[in-house]
Amino acid sequence: MAKKEKAEKKIPAAYYELKTRAVDDLVNANEANSPEVSPKELRKYRRRAGLHLPEGLKYFLVKWWFAGVACWFFMIGLASLGIANLDMMLIVGIVVGLLWDLPVNIFIRLKEEKKGENNGWMMFPQTGVGAGVLNVLYGVALVFLTAQTYGAVNAFLTAGGAETALGVEPILFGIFVAGWDFLLLFFKRLGRSILSDAKKAADQERRR
Numbered sequence: 001m002a003k004k005e006k007a008e009k010k011i012p013a014a015y016y017e018l019k020t021r022a023v024d025d026l027v028n029a030n031e032a033n034s035p036e037v038s039p040k041e042l043r044k045y046r047r048r049a050g051l052h053l054p055e056g057l058k059y060f061l062v063k064w065w066f067a068g069v070a071c072w073f074f075m076i077g078l079a080s081l082g083i084a085n086l087d088m089m090l091i092v093g094i095v096v097g098l099l100w101d102l103p104v105n106i107f108i109r110l111k112e113e114k115k116g117e118n119n120g121w122m123m124f125p126q127t128g129v130g131a132g133v134l135n136v137l138y139g140v141a142l143v144f145l146t147a148q149t150y151g152a153v154n155a156f157l158t159a160g161g162a163e164t165a166l167g168v169e170p171i172l173f174g175i176f177v178a179g180w181d182f183l184l185l186f187f188k189r190l191g192r193s194i195l196s197d198a199k200k201a202a203d204q205e206r207r208r
Contacts, residue, residue, distance in 0.1 A: 059121045060178050062107055066099040068174035075168060089143050097139025101132045120189055146176040
């Protein structure tokens with residue numbers, strides 16, 4: 001009897017139970033037979049050590065940086081040429097629009113895990129010449145609003161007795177441009193949400 005027990009202990013199966021079905025499922029796994037995993041769950045395993053910034057803050061910083069670059073190289077760089085203010089606003093606005101259409105929007109699209117999920121961070125997320133023209137016009141509008149912001153701030157400062165006006169420099173210029181962009185994007189999302197709710201309410205009324 002003791003010899004029999006000793007022989008059974010030498011059998012590998014006596015030590016552990018091999019899960020053959022689990023091994024087969026793992027070997028034969030593919031897109032068709034694998035369970036769907038949400039993007040939120042996948043992000044947990046894609047995170048790397050270091051500083052993790054919210055998505056919105058990342059895009060704000062990118063837009064702030066590119067707007068500051070446009071201010072530095074064009075608004076400040078061309079100031080010595082004596083270009084009229086309106087012409088300068090137009091030039092810088094075109095540059096901002098081109099930067100929004102190409103590097104900025106490309107960066108935002110590259111951060112997508114599902115196509116179209118970051119469209120809310122772009123005023124005109126489409127690609128092509130038409131979207132490029134719209135982004136240029138949008139850039140001009142952003143620079144115009146930024147100029148009005150400078151004017152309002154300086155009017156407030158001078159009314160308060162300040163001796164010097166707020167000058168244009170890349171850091172604050174970029175904050176104003178990116179700030180207006182995010183505000184307009186907020187109104188865009190709000191408008192779409194209102195229209196979507198109104199459409200759902202109308203559909204429910206028709207079904208009654």
